[in-house]
Amino acid sequence: MTAATETAHRRPSVPDWIWHLAVAGGVVAWWLIYRQLLPLAEWLTAQLPVARDSHTGEAVAFFLYDVPKVMLLLALIVFAMAVVRSFFSPEKTRALLSGKREGVGNVLSASLGILTPFCSCSAVPLFIGFVSAGVPLGVTFSFLIAAPMVNEVALVLLFALVGWQVALTYLAFGLGIAVVAGWVIGKLRLEGWLQDWVRDIHTGANAPGPVAGPALRLVDRYAQGIAAVREIFGKVWRWIVLGIGIGALIHGYVPEDLMARIMGADAWWSVPAAVLLGVPMYTNAAGVIPIVEALLGKGAALGTVLAFMMSVIALSLPEMIILKQVLTVRLLAVFVGVVACDILAVGFLFNLIF
Amino acid sequence: MKTVKVFGPGCARCETTAAMVRDAAARLGLEVTVEKVTDPKSIALAGVMSTPGIAIDGTLVHAGGLPRPEAIERWLQA
Numbered sequence: 297m298t299a300a301t302e303t304a305h306r307r308p309s310v311p312d313w314i315w316h317l318a319v320a321g322g323v324v325a326w327w328l329i330y331r332q333l334l335p336l337a338e339w340l341t342a343q344l345p346v347a348r349d350s351h352t353g354e355a356v357a358f359f360l361y362d363v364p365k366v367m368l369l370l371a372l373i374v375f376a377m378a379v380v381r382s383f384f385s386p387e388k389t390r391a392l393l394s395g396k397r398e399g400v401g402n403v404l405s406a407s408l409g410i411l412t413p414f415c416s417c418s419a420v421p422l423f424i425g426f427v428s429a430g431v432p433l434g435v436t437f438s439f440l441i442a443a444p445m446v447n448e449v450a451l452v453l454l455f456a457l458v459g460w461q462v463a464l465t466y467l468a469f470g471l472g473i474a475v476v477a478g479w480v481i482g483k484l485r486l487e488g489w490l491q492d493w494v495r496d497i498h499t500g501a502n503a504p505g506p507v508a509g510p511a512l513r514l515v516d517r518y519a520q521g522i523a524a525v526r527e528i529f530g531k532v533w534r535w536i537v538l539g540i541g542i543g544a545l546i547h548g549y550v551p552e553d554l555m556a557r558i559m560g561a562d563a564w565w566s567v568p569a570a571v572l573l574g575v576p577m578y579t580n581a582a583g584v585i586p587i588v589e590a591l592l593g594k595g596a597a598l599g600t601v602l603a604f605m606m607s608v609i610a611l612s613l614p615e616m617i618i619l620k621q622v623l624t625v626r627l628l629a630v631f632v633g634v635v636a637c638d639i640l641a642v643g644f645l646f647n648l649i650f
Numbered sequence: 651m652k653t654v655k656v657f658g659p660g661c662a663r664c665e666t667t668a669a670m671v672r673d674a675a676a677r678l679g680l681e682v683t684v685e686k687v688t689d690p691k692s693i694a695l696a697g698v699m700s701t702p703g704i705a706i707d708g709t710l711v712h713a714g715g716l717p718r719p720e721a722i723e724r725w726l727q728a
Contacts, residue, residue, distance in 0.1 A: 385714070414700070417661040417664075418714070420693075424690070425698075505710070506710045507709060618659075621690050
């Protein structure tokens with residue numbers, strides 16, 4: 297089939313300019329709605345038979361403002377990120393990383409981890425694909441740590457519920473952990489600790505990937521963005537509502553200094569405890585961040601809370617079980633140990649600084 | 651008859667993909683064998699780095715994310 301008939305074959309009815317117009321219109325509508333959220337939430341709360349300054353009023357106003365705000369921000373950012381990601385692919389990333397030296401390779405790998413489309417169920421094939429094509433082990437780990445930890449859902453929620461400073465800090469330190477942990481693992485020279493069958497696969501940097509389809513047009517990328525928004529909402533909306541609901545309860549009812557005592561900066565053990573607590577918890581960023589926000593508001597220390605969040609997202613039991621297919625238990629233990637140490641360091645550092 | 655392999659560890663998207671291939675074949679009135687490959691080694695050796703992946707008669711045509719129905723029809727007819 298030639299390229300011309302190919303293009304004609306797809307989406308024959310709607311011309312491209314209508315799509316561009318619709319996307320532009322969508323962004324403007326988004327902005328107009330977003331600006332009206334606070335007055336709308338206050339008005340809605342005022343209609344309810346509860347006093348605005350009571351515990352219940354406090355919780356309700358928080359809930360009514362935060363749920364739509366988070367949903368709107370998520371929709372916009374997830375769409376934008378999907379469009380950006382449509383320019384990247386694991387195959388291209390592998391070609392860029394193959395044979396890269398450690399150090400530079402770790403930084404590049406962690407950054408590409410954010411931009412390359414990735415789903416945690418592909419962790420194993422991606423791992424093998426990288427390692428067998430000559431991407432150094434440590435560089436591969438930098439990718440695998442950054443990809444789930446620094447994701448737009450976590451960043452949007454932090455931005456919306458806690459503030460841009462914390463979101464930016466999380467981005468920087470999430471990347472930092474991915475770079476450092478991958479670099480350390482690379483320095484340890486643990487290639488021998490891979491499962492035997494993984495070591496035996498050598499495909500080379502130009503291993504065959506899927507045959508290239510017709511080149512994507514901007515309109516196709518919009519479609520991918522819309523599909524991503526749909527998928528995220530199908531998956532996480534109930535976590536967000538639940539998380540913000542719990543957050544609202546903590547916001548309205550938990551006494552001001554309770555969290556300061558349990559999760560404050562003075563208790564040295566609070567950071568390791570937060571990391572340990574995070575490992576068995578398996579929820580996505582969407583469920584955990586509203587709780588994080590409420591905890592912070594009640595005086596929990598920022599370092600402790602960030603350590604908890606990073607541990608929940610980066611060190612999850614199900615992911616370890618998946619990785620066990622390609623890593624020996626020793627290597628898996630090193631991976632968990634190195635990442636946990638880095639998270640601890642970030643937690644302590646933050647509690648010291650802020 | 652075409653042999654379609656769907657690569658994936660058994661996640662929801664892989665199941666959906668296999669079903670989409672069967673649907674597309676039914677729409678086109680084609681007879682196909684759909685085979686699911688879940689073993690990580692075979693997935694890796696086929697060159698799939700992000701799942702679900704689709705190979706038709708040994709040619710890898712797709713990797714990563716749900717394919718579009720039109721695309722599946724195109725692959726099946728090629």
